[in-house]
Amino acid sequence: KKSYKITLLPGDGIGPEVVSVAKDVLLLTGSLHGIKFEFQEKLLGGAAFDATGVPLPDDTLSFAKQSDAILLGAIGGYKWDKNEKHLKPETGLLQLREGLQVFANLRPATVFPQLVDASTLKREIAEGVDLMVVRELTGGIYFGKPRGFGTNEHGQEIGFNTEIYAAHEIDRIARVAFNIAQKRGGKLCSVDKANVLEASMLWRKRVTALAQEYPDVELSHMYVDNAAMQLIRYPKQFDTIVTNNIFGDILSDEASMITGSIGMLPSASLGDSGPGLFEPIHGSAPDIAGQDKANPFATVLSAAMLLKYGLGEAEAAERIESAVLETLNKGFRTADIYSAGTKLVGCKQLGEEILKSV
Amino acid sequence: KKSYKITLLPGDGIGPEVVSVAKDVLLLTGSLHGIKFEFQEKLLGGAAFDATGVPLPDDTLSFAKQSDAILLGAIGGYKWDKNEKHLKPETGLLQLREGLQVFANLRPATVFPQLVDASTLKREIAEGVDLMVVRELTGGIYFGKPRGFGTNEHGQEIGFNTEIYAAHEIDRIARVAFNIAQKRGGKLCSVDKANVLEASMLWRKRVTALAQEYPDVELSHMYVDNAAMQLIRYPKQFDTIVTNNIFGDILSDEASMITGSIGMLPSASLGDSGPGLFEPIHGSAPDIAGQDKANPFATVLSAAMLLKYGLGEAEAAERIESAVLETLNKGFRTADIYSAGTKLVGCKQLGEEILKSV
Numbered sequence: 001k002k003s004y005k006i007t008l009l010p011g012d013g014i015g016p017e018v019v020s021v022a023k024d025v026l027l028l029t030g031s032l033h034g035i036k037f038e039f040q041e042k043l044l045g046g047a048a049f050d051a052t053g054v055p056l057p058d059d060t061l062s063f064a065k066q067s068d069a070i071l072l073g074a075i076g077g078y079k080w081d082k083n084e085k086h087l088k089p090e091t092g093l094l095q096l097r098e099g100l101q102v103f104a105n106l107r108p109a110t111v112f113p114q115l116v117d118a119s120t121l122k123r124e125i126a127e128g129v130d131l132m133v134v135r136e137l138t139g140g141i142y143f144g145k146p147r148g149f150g151t152n153e154h155g156q157e158i159g160f161n162t163e164i165y166a167a168h169e170i171d172r173i174a175r176v177a178f179n180i181a182q183k184r185g186g187k188l189c190s191v192d193k194a195n196v197l198e199a200s201m202l203w204r205k206r207v208t209a210l211a212q213e214y215p216d217v218e219l220s221h222m223y224v225d226n227a228a229m230q231l232i233r234y235p236k237q238f239d240t241i242v243t244n245n246i247f248g249d250i251l252s253d254e255a256s257m258i259t260g261s262i263g264m265l266p267s268a269s270l271g272d273s274g275p276g277l278f279e280p281i282h283g284s285a286p287d288i289a290g291q292d293k294a295n296p297f298a299t300v301l302s303a304a305m306l307l308k309y310g311l312g313e314a315e316a317a318e319r320i321e322s323a324v325l326e327t328l329n330k331g332f333r334t335a336d337i338y339s340a341g342t343k344l345v346g347c348k349q350l351g352e353e354i355l356k357s358v
Numbered sequence: 359k360k361s362y363k364i365t366l367l368p369g370d371g372i373g374p375e376v377v378s379v380a381k382d383v384l385l386l387t388g389s390l391h392g393i394k395f396e397f398q399e400k401l402l403g404g405a406a407f408d409a410t411g412v413p414l415p416d417d418t419l420s421f422a423k424q425s426d427a428i429l430l431g432a433i434g435g436y437k438w439d440k441n442e443k444h445l446k447p448e449t450g451l452l453q454l455r456e457g458l459q460v461f462a463n464l465r466p467a468t469v470f471p472q473l474v475d476a477s478t479l480k481r482e483i484a485e486g487v488d489l490m491v492v493r494e495l496t497g498g499i500y501f502g503k504p505r506g507f508g509t510n511e512h513g514q515e516i517g518f519n520t521e522i523y524a525a526h527e528i529d530r531i532a533r534v535a536f537n538i539a540q541k542r543g544g545k546l547c548s549v550d551k552a553n554v555l556e557a558s559m560l561w562r563k564r565v566t567a568l569a570q571e572y573p574d575v576e577l578s579h580m581y582v583d584n585a586a587m588q589l590i591r592y593p594k595q596f597d598t599i600v601t602n603n604i605f606g607d608i609l610s611d612e613a614s615m616i617t618g619s620i621g622m623l624p625s626a627s628l629g630d631s632g633p634g635l636f637e638p639i640h641g642s643a644p645d646i647a648g649q650d651k652a653n654p655f656a657t658v659l660s661a662a663m664l665l666k667y668g669l670g671e672a673e674a675a676e677r678i679e680s681a682v683l684e685t686l687n688k689g690f691r692t693a694d695i696y697s698a699g700t701k702l703v704g705c706k707q708l709g710e711e712i713l714k715s716v
């Protein structure tokens with residue numbers, strides 16, 4: 001019997017509630033596919049700060065590194081908003097990404113037929129949207145040096161950051177994206193600002209050169225401002241998008257809002273070797289934390305990505321995806337995706353309904 | 359009789375056609391308000407490159423600097439896509455912005471009631487959207503140094519840019535935005551990525567400090583990824599948005615696409631003193647250039663912004679805005695905004711119809 005070590009990082013706010021559901025779904029699914037899981041919970045974010053004084057304890061990072069995959073809930077909350085930068089929950093997350101070297105962030109934006117009316121886009125525009133944003137996650141302006149504060153020659157206070165990419169960083173994220181595009185619709189759109197930024201010019205040059213190795217993928221290039229427009233105008237034109245860290249931050253959130261149901265969307269962050277990090281794209285929603293109102297679908301789907309991309313257990317992943325669709329078809333909804341005629345349930349009950357469909 | 363010197367920069371593609379209409383509208387409007395215009399056409403972009411070998415001839419910049427306002431059509435086209443960077447039409451535009459020191463880019467995104475169905479957003483979401491993006495235009499990563507290409511310590515090719523803001527650059531754009539918010543709905547949303555970037559932390563600190571001088575403006579802060587979502591979720595929550603150069607590039611394009619009719623949207627770029635630069639937000643549309651199909655509304659509305667923000671001629675500006683609305687109400691449409699039941703006309707005829715309504 002196969003056995004995997006999974007690090008659970010429930011984090012803050014609704015994190016523990018949704019991770020708890022996903023854990024049960026993993027357990028049951030595993031039992032049906034001859035897969036055993038050893039779960040270990042560790043601290044991250046505000047919860048880690050409260051308990052240990054830092055948002056990413058050494059123990060969490062080293063344990064996570066030695067596990068087979070990591071499932072994260074959500075981090076952050078008003079309570080820690082005034083923390084110094086290096087003590088903010090977000091900093092813990094950035095340190096975790098860097099520490100794990102998970103440079104490829106996969107963010108699908110899928111419109112579920114059952115939820116198409118939740119989109120603010122017209123039905124004919126939103127219907128059938130199914131795209132994947134591949135975001136570079138451990139480079140660019142997020143981590144580039146020099147960065148900081150200073151004084152310029154006029155005695156003015158300045159703040160600065162460096163957008164920087166090396167050829168190998170571009171190549172490795174582009175390869176991930178080409179591979180994904182190959183398995184999806186065969187179309188890859190690389191998004192940059194090569195009409196202005198040197199970092200983007202190198203990006204475009206490297207991605208273009210790699211395209212020769214993927215003759216079955218149709219590569220196009222788009223400026224980031226245009227991409228922000230095209231996602232609204234006609235999102236179905238996109239299959240796979242690859243872009244840098246900051247543009248990916250913006251565009252993947254934009255793409256997810258097009259679906260109208262960000263409570264449904266998972267993500268995966270992968271490295272070259274070592275465990276991947278899997279998490280819903282939504283936040284910690286401190287307003288509804290502990291009230292059994294959270295939507296666990298996105299975390300359950302993150303567990304499916306964990307099986308597929310993290311452990312290579314594609315069949316088990318599909319079982320979870322089917323269970324999610326079946327639960328939607330049966331009409332069960334949490335408050336964030338509720339509409340007239342469907343059945344409003346809490347986080348726990350939705351979890352039980354998903355289990356019934358696994 | 360008042361007299362103003364106006365530099366016309368028709369540029370490339372449909373630029374000459376739409377500028378020609380706007381010029382006629384300015385002339386007639388001026389004659390009704392005791393305003394005389396002296397127009398002088400100068401070269402910019404691909405047209406300038408073809409004639410002089412550079413996208414911004416010295417003659418254009420120095421003439422523009424000595425005029426009272428500048429009206430630009432559009433620049434760029436496939437023909438010059440392979441130009442070296444410093445010879446691209448876009449570079450001419452960036453040099454013009456820097457040369458004129460027009461640091462404040464005002465980009466309204468207005469949904470015209472007559473065109474609400476052109477939006478891909480549901481009617482109830484798009485209806486009544488009326489927001490203004492104030493984008494910093496002469497700083498940040500567009501102009502920051504160091505920038506360029508190199509080799510890192512592993513012998514890897516690198517490309518890099520610097521996102522940098524000095525206190526006075528933030529203060530002056532924030533003041534413009536607070537002033538605009540005061541005259542609009544009294545709400546200013548400053549967009550940054552202060553949870554990650556030092557340049558954004560300084561931005562937030564300076565904007566927050568300035569708020570004390572504008573007690574009648576309600577200031578809020580939003581991360582750029584969230585702003586990209588909120589623009590789709592509920593665009594009516596926004597009144598005035600202020601942000602840096604690159605985030606403004608992305609968000610203002612996103613906001614304009616929400617209206618569904620980017621052929622309607624003008625922009626103004628203003629400095630502390632010296633002439634402002636006024637241009638439609640759409641591109642040069644080389645595909646339809648010279649075919650009398652272009653939509654001149656956005657350039658005509660840019661001429662209205664020129665009167666209002668560039669020359670302080672608010673009454674004349676309102677006359678143009680009213681003429682645009684009246685022409686829309688009469689049902690005249692170019693192909694890009696045509697819908698069943700309206701009257702399809704070309705660029706020239708639409709210009710004549712606008713003149714009838716002036």
Ligand SMILES: CC(C)[C@H](C(=O)O)[C@@H](O)C(=O)O
Nearest residue numbers: 090091093094249553554583
């Ligand atoms: C919390 C924040 C630092 C993070 C980011 O900007 O990467 C978040 O927005 C995300 O996309 O995961």
Ligand SMILES: CC(C)[C@H](C(=O)O)[C@@H](O)C(=O)O
Nearest residue numbers: 195196225448449451452607
């Ligand atoms: C053409 C390009 C350099 C320019 C920019 O990025 O500023 C354009 O996108 C704009 O917004 O005016």
